[in-house]
Amino acid sequence: AQSVTQLGSHVSVSEGALVLLRCNYSSSVPPYLFWYVQYPNQGLQLLLKYTTGATLVKGINGFEAEFKKSETSFHLTKPSAHMSDAAEYFCAVSRPNQAGTALIFGKGTTLS
Amino acid sequence: EPEVTQTPSHQVTQMGQEVILRCVPISNHLYFYWYRQILGQKVEFLVSFYNNEISEKSEIFDDQFSVERPDGSNFTLKIRSTKLEDSAMYFCASSESQGGSGELFFGEGSRLTVL
Secondary structure, three states: OOOEEOOOEEEEEOOOOOOOEEEEEEEOOOOOEEEEEEEEOOOOEEEEOOOOOOEEEEEEHOOEEEEEEEOOOOEEEOOOOOOHEEEEEEEEEOOOOOOOOOOOOOOOOOEE | OOOOOEOOOOEEEOOOOOEEEEEOOOOOOOEEEEEEEEEOOOEEEEEEEOOOEEEEOOOOOOEEEEEEEEOOOOEEEEEEEHHHHOEEEEEEEEEEOOOOOOOEEOOEEEEEEOO
């Protein structure tokens, strides 16, 4: 079974500071990994994803994440936070090469 | 840009009543999903749907829930007899067919309040 753990339900940073949101996964096979963002009263929007290839992936709004198999982690970072980054962030995992497979989400981290 | 749309955005109902939540997935997508998010909790998978049948469902998706695609464009979630604990935000999502990277596209959600 797959699962996702997001460390820290709330993260607070100053504008201009580094953003680090932590995500660890559990999967019996190398997974596909995703970060989604949810702004107030909106749906979930994809920030970035890792499927195969380069382990450092870049997403929208200056975010990036690195897949570290040895640490089973997929932490989300942004060098300089902006007020508009305040939102709920969800890490998710899915089984690879299976179209239509469900995403399993972590509990989310609120960034303020 | 294509998007998933959901109606209603907010519904208030009495316990025991039936509720239907509607979704219009992205037109060329073939896989459809329902998720729910109870206030303050994580986004939970309910069910996935492909080729007019359920392909996967979670433990949450019990006999009071049903899904259908009645007309080739809408994708509905029906809750037969609502309970207080069904109060949540319900998200519909869709994804591409084979060859996609697994990305799900989500609607803005339908907030269900059961009194």
